[in-house]
Amino acid sequence: MKSVSVKRLREELPAILKDVEEGEEYLIIYRSKPVGEIIPLKKRRSGRRMPSFYDLLDEPFGEIRLPEGKSSLDLIRDDRR
Numbered sequence: 042m043k044s045v046s047v048k049r050l051r052e053e054l055p056a057i058l059k060d061v062e063e064g065e066e067y068l069i070i071y072r073s074k075p076v077g078e079i080i081p082l083k084k085r086r087s088g089r090r091m092p093s094f095y096d097l098l099d100e101p102f103g104e105i106r107l108p109e110g111k112s113s114l115d116l117i118r119d120d121r122r
Contacts, residue, residue: 042066044075 045067050057067079107113
């Protein structure tokens, strides 16, 4: 994996994208810290599609069932006491 600064990424984007199409992976560096990666789609680490925002909302909680006779507002008020 090669590393590339944000400045160089802006300046050389077409060449870097060509490298990515050929299978190269890049680590993006901003202010001396790694902030992201550019990897070819066919080499995606998980092998799954990227989840949508709504998928991320549903996964952690699943279905939430409220106690009978209580609203979500009642539960929030109880929790804050």
